[in-house]
Amino acid sequence: GDELEKLLSARMARQRILGSESPPVLWVVLDEAVLLRTVDSPAVMREQLAHLLAAAEARNQITLQVLPFSAGAHPLLDGSATVLSFASRPDTAYLEGSHSGELIEHSVAVAEYALAFDYLQGLALSPRASAALIRSLLEDTNRDARFPSRSQRRRVAQVQLQQHAGRRLRRGR
Numbered sequence: 615g616d617e618l619e620k621l622l623s624a625r626m627a628r629q630r631i632l633g634s635e636s637p638p639v640l641w642v643v644l645d646e647a648v649l650l651r652t653v654d655s656p657a658v659m660r661e662q663l664a665h666l667l668a669a670a671e672a673r674n675q676i677t678l679q680v681l682p683f684s685a686g687a688h689p690l691l692d693g694s695a696t697v698l699s700f701a702s703r704p705d706t707a708y709l710e711g712s713h714s715g716e717l718i719e720h721s722v723a724v725a726e727y728a729l730a731f732d733y734l735q736g737l738a739l740s741p742r743a744s745a746a747l748i749r750s751l752l753e754d755t756n757r758d759a760r761f762p763s764r765s766q767r768r769r770v771a772q773v774q775l776q777q778h779a780g781r782r783l784r785r786g787r
Contacts, residue, residue, distance in 0.1 A: 666678060671745065689734075697724065697727055704721060
């Protein structure tokens with residue numbers, strides 16, 4: 615009850631910082647699993663995906679990349695890490711697992727997490743490709759289950775084009 619309300623208020627306050635007059639730069643690399651795992655309901659997932667896309671497109675200081683499953687194992691597979699860089703203070707890292715969090719201030723350890731984040735950025739889809747992936751997932755969550763998805767329609771169209779082209783070749787002999 616009260617504890618959940620405090621956590622929610624703190625999270626909302628952090629989100630408001632991104633819309634402030636001089637917002638910080640936010641560069642996020644999300645694992646593809648985060649986008650595909652339905653946490654509450656399809657409606658909530660649609661809302662979350664739309665919010666991510668809108669935030670990344672509306673604000674120049676927000677960059678969003680998706681780390682695809684095809685990237686395989688990586689240094690931050692066991693949780694999330696946030697590297698905070700400041701103009702007038704040493705960098706800091708915050709590690710978060712499902713049940714705990716840890717603030718890292720030792721410069722060598724922070725540098726290792728910063729390097730791991732740089733590595734993930736290199737493995738991740740570009741911001742444009744990431745936005746396209748989120749859009750396609752959003753479209754698939756919006757579609758009626760009785761109708762094929764965009765990717766399914768594309769595959770059918772490719773097969774039909776190949777079949778049609780094959781018939782023309784046989785007739786033209």
